[in-house]
Amino acid sequence: MKKTLLLITLSLLVACAYSPQQITINPSVDTSAEDYGLGRSVQIVVEDHRAVKELGSRGGVYKDTSLITIGNSITEAIAGAAEARLAIQGFNTNSIDSDVATVKIIIDSLSYDTPVQSVGKKVKLDAILKLEMSAGNERYTGQYKSSTERKTVVTPSMESNEKMVNAIISSTLNRLFSDPKLKAFLSNI
Numbered sequence: 001m002k003k004t005l006l007l008i009t010l011s012l013l014v015a016c017a018y019s020p021q022q023i024t025i026n027p028s029v030d031t032s033a034e035d036y037g038l039g040r041s042v043q044i045v046v047e048d049h050r051a052v053k054e055l056g057s058r059g060g061v062y063k064d065t066s067l068i069t070i071g072n073s074i075t076e077a078i079a080g081a082a083e084a085r086l087a088i089q090g091f092n093t094n095s096i097d098s099d100v101a102t103v104k105i106i107i108d109s110l111s112y113d114t115p116v117q118s119v120g121k122k123v124k125l126d127a128i129l130k131l132e133m134s135a136g137n138e139r140y141t142g143q144y145k146s147s148t149e150r151k152t153v154v155t156p157s158m159e160s161n162e163k164m165v166n167a168i169i170s171s172t173l174n175r176l177f178s179d180p181k182l183k184a185f186l187s188n189i
Contacts, residue, residue, distance in 0.1 A: 021058065022071040023162040027078060027170040029085040033177065037090030040189055041100040044082045044093055046075040048107045049130075055165065056112030058155055059121070068112050068161060078105060078173065085177050091186070101135035101189040105176070108143075112165065114155075121152045125164055127172045131182065135189040142179055146172040 058066040082105060083093040109128040114121065124147070131142040146168050150156075156164065176182065 020066055021068045021158045021161060023055075023068060023158060023165060024072050025070055025074045025077040025166065025169065026072075027081040027166055027173055029081050029088070029170070029177070030174045031088055033085060033088050034183075035088070035090040036183065036187060037086065037092070039090065039092055040186070041092045041095035041097055042086055042186070042189075043095070043100050043102045044079050044086070045102060045104040046079040046082065046107070047104065048075050050107055050110060052111075055110060057114065058161075059114035059116075068165075074107060074110075078107065078169070081170070081173055082177075085173070089177075089186075101186070102133065103186075104132040104134075105173075106130040106132065110165070110169070112161070121155055123150045123152065123156060123161075123164065124148075125150075125168045127168045129172050129176055131176055131179075133182070133185055135185070138185070138189075140181060140185040142176065142182065144172050144176045144179075146175065 053069070055068040055070065058068060082103065086093050086103070106129065108130050109126060111124075111126045113124040113126075115124060127146045129144045131140070131144070133140040148164075148168055150164060152160075
């Protein structure tokens, strides 16, 4: 009887443990953006300034072992999306000129949290991107925040988490590139 109870207890503990996940960052950009670049050259720089490189934990009994990490280069993925967006808007992002406008995107924060709940699961995602642009002596800075909460019946799969994280990054990037002040700055370089 004691062995049976011990096996049941161990089975329950194992059932409460979640395995770690490694997701791929692949943000998408709005392809219906206005074309106003007129072939002007810009350089894209992306820097990752996140204090913690893990996105967060899937929760469960062993939160420290159920981490969600990124399996590719987040800076390259965001740079690729930014270059695609600016190319759609008519900018030359492949110039080798040294005297071009610089669009620097700083990944300040990207987090995944699973607050404790009695019923169901809740996932809270937050993203903060900062923008620093320069052209000659002109400068522009901006900050773009996005937050979302998703309720699920079960713990999200790796595919679901990948979709949610990419959706918040894509949304934040699209807000950044839709900023009228950014457009005004880039129109005058």
